[in-house]
Amino acid sequence: MIETAPPPRAAASPATAPGGPEEHTCILNLSCDDKPGIVAAVTTELAALGANISESNQFWDPLTNRFFMRIAFRVPARLSIEDVDRALRPAVDRYEMRIALTDQARKPRIIIMVSKFDHAMQHLLYQIRVGWLDAEVVAIVSNHETCRADAEREGVPYRHWPVTKETKLDQEARLLDLAQESGADLVILARYMQVLSDGLSKRLYGKVINIHHSFLPSFKGAKPYHQAFERGVKLIGATAHYVTPDLDEGPIIEQETQRVTHAMSAEDFVAAGRDVESRVLAQAVKAHLERRVMLNGHKTVVFQK
Missing domain, CATH: 3.40.50.170 (Formyl transferase, N-terminal domain)
Known part of the structure; x- marks a missing residue:
């Protein structure tokens, strides 16, 4: 599954307040060999889309040199999960990431x-x-x-x-x-x-x-x-x-x-x-x-x- 992120904006109006009807939350899970610049590459692409990150966790396993990350971010409803996947693709390919992109609007x-x-x-x-x-x-x-x-x-x-x-x-x-x-x-x-x-x-x-x-x-x-x-x-x-x-x-x-x-x-x-x-x-x-x-x-x- 794949996800999305929001364009830059000024102060949030009531219609677009966090969790409002025009937004939904997506979660990105990624893992790859640890190298400099992974977090910057991902967050730069999300920022370009206007995504608003609400939670971020990461872990480096020194035994395997694998890097793991989970990011939750809010995106406007007009953007599809495929839009986010396309935006992240350069970073994914560059670092050979394994990713899972999900939309929290869908009940498991x-x-x-x-x-x-x-x-x-x-x-x-x-x-x-x-x-x-x-x-x-x-x-x-x-x-x-x-x-x-x-x-x-x-x-x-x-x-x-x-x-x-x-x-x-x-x-x-x-x-x-x-x-x-x-x-x-x-x-x-x-x-x-x-x-x-x-x-x-x-x-x-x-x-x-x-x-x-x-x-x-x-x-x-x-x-x-x-x-x-x-x-x-x-x-x-x-x-x-x-x-x-x-x-x-x-x-x-x-x-x-x-x-x-x-x-x-x-x-x-x-x-x-x-x-x-x-x-x-x-x-x-x-x-x-x-x-x-x-x-x-x-x-x-x-x-x-």
Whole structure:
């Protein structure tokens, strides 16, 4: 996707005040090898268009010599995203940048996948309902019927697709079709207790977020709370990460911990973890939808507000 920027002007009138009807906000994400002049090249082109920068974040990774930048800027509605892309093209080509240009006027679309544990899904739906998450849920997909009533109450289409060894690839093909037909920007595994195939993980790399009920890289795989209980840990946690073919090893977006004690049971660990999982997943989804997450090999760069 591509974006736009505003022409120079005098003092803003009420009709063109920041956030007014004649403006919209765009976000530019870029990465490239670090060289002098990158920021100047980009901001010079935006200034020539009259863009008004409202937020700017940057990071240089000395290990890879990669430079990462996120810029939010306001542009007049009359300029298209293609206009901004054309204006930035000389800088993009000169520095061999990888860019993503998006218009915040378009509400992101998401697919939520869930099995029987619905707490993370419920928290996402609530945060969307109150406006903290700005997204449209185009479908809830589950291998069980458990959450159908919740989807219907929210007015969200529900897809009950049972999974067996024989039907797994067919179900994943249906998911790909759904993502393409609905224009989904993100697939969220909200305690969806099925492992995606290597093929699907590669096809949707960077577009699927999973919540793992453990502070990775500790206690991967099944029943991590029970593994933690058996080891007598004093902290449990949750990790939101992008899905890759390597189980529970995708680039990490967000993590949080919860203190536990020797007096708690494995079931107490599970109960304590539910709140952490819900918060961590919602925070990761928000960062992704706001284009604050950039992939850096096996890691991520996450720009805070």
